[in-house]
Amino acid sequence: MKKIFKRMFGSQATTPTIEFEKIEIDATEFNVTTYTPKTDTTIVYLPAIDFHSERFGRRPQRLLKALAEVGYNVIYINSSDEFYQVEALEYPYPELPNFVVARVGQNVRTLFQGDRVIYWVNDSRLASSVETAYPDLVVFDSLTDPDQYEKHKHKMEAVADVVFITPERIYEHGKYCSHIHLVTADEFEIKERAEQVAQIIDALPNRMAPLM
DSSP states (O other), rough: HHHHHHHHOTTTTTOOOOOOOOOOOOOOGGTTOOOSSSSSSOOOOOOOEEEEOOGGGHHHHHHHHHHHTOEEEEEEEOOSSSOOOOOEEEETTOTTTEEEEOTTTTOOOGGOOSSSSEEOOGGGGGGGHHHHHHHHEEEEEEEOOOTTTTTTTTHHHHOOOOEOGGGGGGGGOOOOTEEEEEOOOOOOGGHHHHHHHHHHTEEEOOOOOOOO
């Protein structure tokens, strides 16, 4: 019986040892690692686009949701231009308690968390208001809508600490400023774009506080 098993499976004593080559794997090649924000930060989206709107391919909504997934506290102040939000606060994603949609007009300061507050702006008409509100950082996510957001675009670009533009806007900037970045928001790459945005804003210093 032993001879039969030796013929079928070989002898354990005589079976040569097989050595496998050690393979080093770069985890970043497969996007295993994720970026974690350096600071505990609240992003406040100033009212411009209704959260339920399909305009702009839902770019602002998807990008801000991805930033909440990265770890930011996101307060999306809803616009009432298209729909009316019944509840004062909505939490559209049960898995993301750090993403809240607030009805326009609500006092959201009690929802601020962390030591840094960032104003996220789509509507360039808010340039003067943002400039006098003194947040820690101002992000201008520049969208194309001549009817509403174009009149004060250049002023908003000057006020903002960082400007994100879409591919459709790239030809409008003959000379790039150092604070203007191209950020796409296609659904298949939204996580990577959120991490790109996170690294950019984390590297920026806070705005100068007013002297008085």
